[in-house]
Amino acid sequence: MLNISDSNINIDRTKFTSFQKAEGAKSGGLLIRFSLFLLLLALIVMFLPWTQNIRSHGKVTTLKPDQRPQTIHSIIGGRIEHWYVQEGDFVKKGDTILYLSEIKDDYFDPDLLNRTRTQLESKKMAADSYMKKVEALDNQINALIETNKLKLQQASNRLKQAKFKLATDSTDYEAEVINYKIAKDQHTRLAELYEEGLKSLTDLENRKLTMQKARANMVSAQNKLLTSKNEVLNIQMELTSIQAQYRNAISKAQSEKYTALSSMYDSEAVVAKLSNQYTNYSIRTGLYYITAPQDGHITKTIQSGIGETVKEGEEIVSIMPAKYELAVEMYVRPIDLPLLEKGQHVRIQFDGWPAIVFSGWPNTSHGTYGGQVFAIDNFISDNGMYRVLVAPSADDHPWPNALRVGAGTMNMILLSDVSIWYELWRKINGFPPNYYKTAKK
Template sequence: LWRLHAVLGGARVAFTAALLAVGGWLVIDQAVSIGQFVAIEIVFLTILVNLEKLISGVDSIFDILTALAKLDNTFQHEGVDISPFNPQDSQPVEGAAWLKNFSETHPPSDRRAPWRWMAFLAVTFFATLFLPWTQTVSMVGTVTMDNPMERPAALHAAENGRLSTWFVREGQVVRAGDTLMIMEEIGAEYLDPALLQNMEQSQEAKESAFTAYSQKARAVSMQLAQAREGMAPQLAAAQLKVQVDSTDWVAYHVGERVAERQKDRADSLLALGVISRQAWETQQVTWQKARAQAQSQRQKWTSSRADYRAKKIALQENLAKLESTLAAAQAESAGATEAATQARSKTNQIARRVSNRYVVAPRDGVVIELAKLAPGALVKKDEEILTVVPAYAEVVVMASCEPNDIPLLEAGQRAMVAFDGYPMLPIPGWPEHSVGMFEAKVRFVSAAATQEGGGFAVVLEPSETWPPALRAGTNSHVTLLLKDVPLWFELWRQLNGLPANRSAS
């Protein structure tokens, strides 16, 4: 034993010196940094310290081997019967005679037996180190419904009221739409039994007013469109009359000027005595008529221009009135729309409040956790009344994984799950052969940690049939299966606190 300790101490000194020499040379050569060198030295020294701790317990092993050797010397020999019926063993001897008789009847066995035992144990231990060991990641979780629509639904009171009648009991199976209980109204503004009918009539009246205002707006809009279409032709006709009167006035004005020149010529001829006075008077009358016609036509042209401007102003005023009437009709229609919408909303609210008096089952399931209320008791808004859970639904496990193990997880990985309340016999290193554990696989790994606890959510779905009596809320223990490694590698990893290997998949 002392030789073993001496060899181990010498090996440690030699290994440390070699490590310092090689590490110093690598640091000087800048092949590794000083931090990497220190880390490597710490790892190897930790391995040596753990190995020394293992060797320090060899004393007990040597004691066991010595005891085995003595037993072998005592009982394992050839050709000698040491049973209670051996007459030589039953003879009374004393002192040296007894020793002589024992040495003759119990010859020494082979001295190589202890070494055989040591070799057998060493080979067994060495072979054990190469047994396959499945690395795992442990998590805890809770069973929950896979479909969110099938999870337990707690029903709460939608409004304040008074409990009237229960129609179910705890444990009763119900169908979606079944009436579970009836509540009475306690609000003063909702006590009128004909409140809903009155609100419906009010809604119909406001909708009729909206329809009338809408029709009025459409009629005014049509009048406005027709007035705009008729305005252009009327203005065009008036404009044409102005142009005709203007042309006529120009013609009469030219005739007036011609008659005036003829009058002046007649005056000159009368003074020379070329024409008679009667001819001169005739020319004067012609000039007066031409002058009167020109002035009359000018007045007519001026009047037609005034009529055109008045017509244009009248048409524009009519359009403005129609636009104002249309805007008023549209405003009245919008007000009627708002009133009808408010009436419709109020009617729907009252109808919903009336329907809330009848608490119905949202889905098929079983009634549990009835509120401890008797008929006549007051129920407050949002107070929990009862819970409906599905009779059976597909379940999954919602587990929480530590941040250090997240790099080892991915969708599709295999896992073994144990549920509270079900007998289980786990086998470390070989979880697939454990008893009472069920196969599962990872469906989803959260990309962010949860606010509560800082873990990452992991969803596992069954890979085989899970217990049919499994219920939501059952605690579960998840063992995620990673890579298969030799036992010596797993011991070395555990001693050095290194993470597990990621699965080969």
């Protein structure tokens, strides 16, 4: 009691049971025992196991790129003429979504394919004609070469005959020269005998006549020899003329052949260009109908209305594939990246699914689902973190069927099992979790 008043009030405490219990109680020993109990309990808790983990937010996505939501683009520019679907419809692969009409004046002709095909056929026929002309010129060149060989062989034979005749005439000329010399010598001796009176004038005149005949024969043999020489020269000139004549004819035919080949190659180039153009026109005709690339649901029509024009490569509708394998996309800090490896276990809490989560004791958590690290990016993302893709774990409960792509998640990547005191000491000092591993043999 506080004695702050001048009057004193005396109370008999023995009459009140509460005063007796309160003043008689010994609370000091109880407090000490309670404190020791809490200290012992805290010490025991410090040695309990604790699972180190990395916590990160994420979202539901698909495991494969072709299973994710996609937008369908218009490959060509066109004008929307008719819609065959609306938002929320289920379409199968190849189903028509909308029809476009042409907006470029280069393709307005309704008979464009037939006209292009006609041009293509005409150029093919022109190329075939040039090819036949090349074959004809090849035959002509071969014939000229064979004829040239025969002409040269014929002239060579005549040249050999002329050379043989020249040799014969040369021999005859030499013989006539010898005969003339003998006749001349005989005439000289007979003239000397005549002067001495041993021979008559008639004998001298006969010998002179014989000498003149020998001289005439010698001159005739010389003329034949010169004629043979001229004939040899003429045949040699004829050989040269034949070679030049057929060389010019063959060169002219080859020139015409190369001209035909050049025209044929030009025609083939035009044929290839027209074939490409015809194929492009036929493919473009099929692109007027925008079809579904795979089974899925139409989620949003980006373009709308009738008569609206779309540009080349512009988005038209978005589609969600019907069949997909779910995964979780999450981001971790660069300091945590060395702790991760493929196949590592992850506990996932999906938004909208109630769960009781104990960070350090994942086995006692309820409402979480298992996953395992499927892929880890080796390059940092724009948000300064590394992307990790988590696939469902085959050894855990299957993920809910009602999950949709884009749902949020809370993820825990499980690491080493340590004591609570070690985890507290690590966090106080700012140390990273344990990532030292025993080498596998």
